[in-house]
Amino acid sequence: MTNLAVLPIVTPLLFGVLLFFVRYRIRLQMGLATAGTLATLIFSALLAHTVSKDGIQVLHVGGWEAPYGIPLVADMLAAILVTISSVVTLACLLYAFHALDDERKRNYAFPLMMILLCGVNGSFLTGDIFNLFVFFEVMLLASYVLLSLGGGRIQLRETIKYIVINIIASSLFVIAIAYLYSITGTLNMAHIAQRIAELGQDGLTTTVSLLFLTVFGLKSALFLFFWLPGSYSAPPAPIAALFAALLTKVGIYSIIRTFTLIFPHQPQITHEIMMWLAGLTMLLGALGVIAYWRIKQILAYNVIVSVGFILFGVGVASEAALSGAVYYLIHDMIAKALIFILGGAIISIAGTDKLREISGLIHFRPILGWLFFLSALALAGVPPLSGFVGKVMILQGGVQAKAFVLVALGLLSSLLVLYSVMKVFINSFWGETLLSEGEEKSTGKGALLPSLILAALVVGFGLGAEEILAYVRQAVEPLVDPSIYIEAVLS
Amino acid sequence: METLMTITAGVLFTVGTYLILSKTLLRIIMGMSLFTHGVHIMLMAINGLKRGAAPLLGEEAESYTDPVPQALILTSIVISFSLTAFSLVLAYRTYKEHGTDDVEQLRGQEND
Numbered sequence: 185m186t187n188l189a190v191l192p193i194v195t196p197l198l199f200g201v202l203l204f205f206v207r208y209r210i211r212l213q214m215g216l217a218t219a220g221t222l223a224t225l226i227f228s229a230l231l232a233h234t235v236s237k238d239g240i241q242v243l244h245v246g247g248w249e250a251p252y253g254i255p256l257v258a259d260m261l262a263a264i265l266v267t268i269s270s271v272v273t274l275a276c277l278l279y280a281f282h283a284l285d286d287e288r289k290r291n292y293a294f295p296l297m298m299i300l301l302c303g304v305n306g307s308f309l310t311g312d313i314f315n316l317f318v319f320f321e322v323m324l325l326a327s328y329v330l331l332s333l334g335g336g337r338i339q340l341r342e343t344i345k346y347i348v349i350n351i352i353a354s355s356l357f358v359i360a361i362a363y364l365y366s367i368t369g370t371l372n373m374a375h376i377a378q379r380i381a382e383l384g385q386d387g388l389t390t391t392v393s394l395l396f397l398t399v400f401g402l403k404s405a406l407f408l409f410f411w412l413p414g415s416y417s418a419p420p421a422p423i424a425a426l427f428a429a430l431l432t433k434v435g436i437y438s439i440i441r442t443f444t445l446i447f448p449h450q451p452q453i454t455h456e457i458m459m460w461l462a463g464l465t466m467l468l469g470a471l472g473v474i475a476y477w478r479i480k481q482i483l484a485y486n487v488i489v490s491v492g493f494i495l496f497g498v499g500v501a502s503e504a505a506l507s508g509a510v511y512y513l514i515h516d517m518i519a520k521a522l523i524f525i526l527g528g529a530i531i532s533i534a535g536t537d538k539l540r541e542i543s544g545l546i547h548f549r550p551i552l553g554w555l556f557f558l559s560a561l562a563l564a565g566v567p568p569l570s571g572f573v574g575k576v577m578i579l580q581g582g583v584q585a586k587a588f589v590l591v592a593l594g595l596l597s598s599l600l601v602l603y604s605v606m607k608v609f610i611n612s613f614w615g616e617t618l619l620s621e622g623e624e625k626s627t628g629k630g631a632l633l634p635s636l637i638l639a640a641l642v643v644g645f646g647l648g649a650e651e652i653l654a655y656v657r658q659a660v661e662p663l664v665d666p667s668i669y670i671e672a673v674l675s
Numbered sequence: 676m677e678t679l680m681t682i683t684a685g686v687l688f689t690v691g692t693y694l695i696l697s698k699t700l701l702r703i704i705m706g707m708s709l710f711t712h713g714v715h716i717m718l719m720a721i722n723g724l725k726r727g728a729a730p731l732l733g734e735e736a737e738s739y740t741d742p743v744p745q746a747l748i749l750t751s752i753v754i755s756f757s758l759t760a761f762s763l764v765l766a767y768r769t770y771k772e773h774g775t776d777d778v779e780q781l782r783g784q785e786n787d
Contacts, residue, residue, distance in 0.1 A: 314747055321754045325761070332765055340769040341781045344700065347762050351707045351755075352695070355714045358751055362718040362744070371743065414783050 188234060189243040189258040191227035192266045192305045196220055196273075200298030210289050214281050217294040221277055224301065225270035232263040236658060240672035242311070250311075250673050251375035257311035257673055260659035261510060265308045265437060268514055271641065272429045272521045273301045275634035279525050280422035282630020283532060288334055288420070296333070297426060300326040307434045311673055313364065314371045316438065317357050320403070324350050327431060330423050331415060342418040349411045353402035360395040367392065374673035377445045377666055385449035393447035393454050397439070397461075404435020406495050407461040409488045413472065416487065417480035421528020424480075428487050429521035436491060436513060440498050444506070444663040445670075451501060459499030463590045465492030470597040473604040479527045479537040479612075482604050486523070486563065489597050490516045496590055497578035505581025507660045511652070512574025515562070515645060519571060522559045522638040523605070526552065529631035530612050539608060544617030552628055553613040555635050560609050562642045564602035570645035573653070680720035687713030700766040700776040704759065711755040715748045 199220025206212050235241055241258040244250060258266075277297060284293055303323025310316050328350075332343040365371060367389055368379045380389060402408045412432075416424055439458070447454055469488030476482050494516065497509030527537075529552055534542040546553040558569070565571035575598065582591040645652055662669040687709050694706025722744040728736030770776045 314750070318750060318754070321758075325757065328761060328765075332768075335768060335772065337772050338783075340765065340772050341783065343765060344762075344769055344778075344781065347758075347765065348695070348703060348707065351758055351762070352710070354754075354758075355707075355710050358711075358714045358718065358747075361747070362714070362721060365743070365747075366721045 186234070186241060187243060188227065188231050189241050189256040189309060190245070192224050192231060192270070193256075193302055193309060195224045195227060196298040196305065197302040199223075200295045200302060203295035203298060204292065207290060207292070210286070213289070213294050217277055217298060218274070220298055221270060221274045221301070224305070225267065225274060228263065228267040228270050228305075231258050232260070232267050232655070235260050235263045236655060240662070240669065242673055251370050251372040254315050255311040255372065255374075255673055256309045257374070257669070258309055259662050259669060259672070260655060261437075261440070261663065262308045264510075264514060264655060264659055265433070265517075266305050268517050269301060269304050269308070269430055271637075272517055273297065273426065275521055275525065275638050276422050276426040276429070278634040278637075279425065279528070279631055283422050283528060284420060285334075291333060293330065293333060293423070296326045296330050297423075300330065300426065300430070304430050304434055308437060311373050312371050313373050313376065313442075314361055316373075317354070317361060320357070320434070320438075321354065323431070323434060324354070327427060330426075331419050333423075334420070336418075339418045342415045345411055346415040349402060353399055356395065356402075357399045360392060360399055363392045363395070372673065373441070373445055374670040378670050378674065380446060380449070381666075385447060389447070390450050390453055393443070393450075394457070396442050396447070397454065397458060400435045400439045400442070401461065402435075404432045404439060404495075405465070405488050405491050406435070406439070406458075407465050407468075409465065409469070409491070412488060413481055413484040416484040417478075421524060421531065424483075425521045425524035425528065428483070428524045429517045432487060432491055433513060433517055436494055436498075439495060440506075440509070440513075440663065443498065444501070445666045448501070448666065455499045455501055459496060459587060459590055462492045462494075462496040462499055463593045465489075466496070466593050466597040467492075470600040474600050477539045479531055479539060479608055482608060483524055483527050486601060486604065487520060489601055490520070490563075493575070493578065493594055493597065496587075496594060497574075497581060500578075500581045500585045500587060502581045502584060503660060503664050504577050504584065506663050507653070507656050508574045508577025508579075508581055510574075510656050510659050510663075512571065512578060514652075514656075515570040515574050515642070518638050518641050518645070519559060519562045522635055522642060523556075523563055525631050525635050525638070526556045526559060527608070529628040529635075530556070530608075532626045533628040534612070539611040542612040542618070543615040544613070546613040547617045549628060551632060552635075553609075555632075555639055556609055556613065558639055559635075559642065560602070560605035562646070563605055565598055566602075568643075568646045570642050570649075572646060573649045676724055677720050680716055680724065684713045684717035684720060687716065698778050700769065700778065703778070704762050704766060707762070708755070708759050711751070715751060718744050718748055718751075 243256040306319030472485035497505040531537045562569035565575035691710030727738030728734040730739040730742040
């Protein structure tokens, strides 16, 4: 037994709490936040390395053996996601150092970002379904504060909607857990899975699983995404980037975990519904993507399209489709953070997010322009960038499962995504420049370092696909065969 | 007794849903609060009320009451308490900033 599995949760928490005490010393805050996130990243990478060598790492917290205590379970999927979350948070922090105003920096923006990371990592690593709810709440409470921080009119208005949706979703989550507990008499996910596999997944259990699908659908913007465009376009760019990269992904992870581990026995009902919801999400998201002429809205709808795409892969649930979904999930966390950071840089330089009022930025920000072009291609899944591999595998899985309509929807939505990001690129970077040198609202230089890190990852994950696929395959093993996960936890 | 508790939970859900669907922020927050209470009562009721002695080793009873739902409810109460406190402050700030607590007037406009 190793304590490594708890470090990605504890490190950001401790550093986050520490940051609360140095409120007015912004430089110290920046240093500590960077150090804390780097430490989290190192521990997560170590965890991933250990898992790749020795298999699933289980930590029974406090020495209480499963199924009585709360286990932290680091399988490959969790380890990869924790690592990527730490990288993304680091990039968003680096951007936030430049892009956030002093008022927000003094009012606990950095500690809240660390605590958000703590909640996200906790959700990935926990092996207990009620503990998952608790870490969800840790993450959400940090996100409520980050969303409303600064208190602009739009921010407050959108936070109200976001908080109401999420409190109701969390209540439904507790109801679903209560039902599941009364059916199985345990909260440990591996134990629940074992009992449901023994008893068979009857109608009642399937109904409960649909309640879980609704809850996670609300959190991950699977079809129930009406809250997302408003709330993701309200906060400042670094915070929006963090939200886009992490929050919905935790919902997606929860769907993957529950529907491969606990409820995989009635795919003709649950997975079928999930696939059609994913198809509708892609379609409606793609319509939103082409409908708007404002950068923030276009990017927010892009989040929705990719949620639909990943969950289409999860719904097909073959090995190829799941590998594709996991690969695309990893890619999407990086690419979404990248494009939100670059979008934020464009908005801060031009002083507006209305595409028709921005033009010719390439003349004095060439690196930014090419980075945006690269991330736009990555988002649409153009080879050899990281989006391509995941997309191909999901579509392959879809064709094998004979879900041709959904495959067509997936391809169509990719095309519309490409159109929408190219629209942003062409309108904001090409053409006559409307701003003369020195007239821009800000330099946008703060975005360069974080976006270079993320862009390097996007290229690396595309070119080094073979290396990454070895890890992804190991991550998918327990998803295809849940007994691996169950044995690791309960033995 | 379980039936009575379940009905109580149902009443709380109904009232909560009604309040959430109304248009003033304070009513919505009250509604969410009642909804969460309904969840807690239901969580207690569907897992069985007092079935035996308190779950302590010294009791040496035939059967024990399951302590897990109570632990869950305790956690959930703490979370919902903090959420209610936060949303009340948020609603107050929104009221100050927008000059209204009517959600109908808090819709997102296209050009702001």
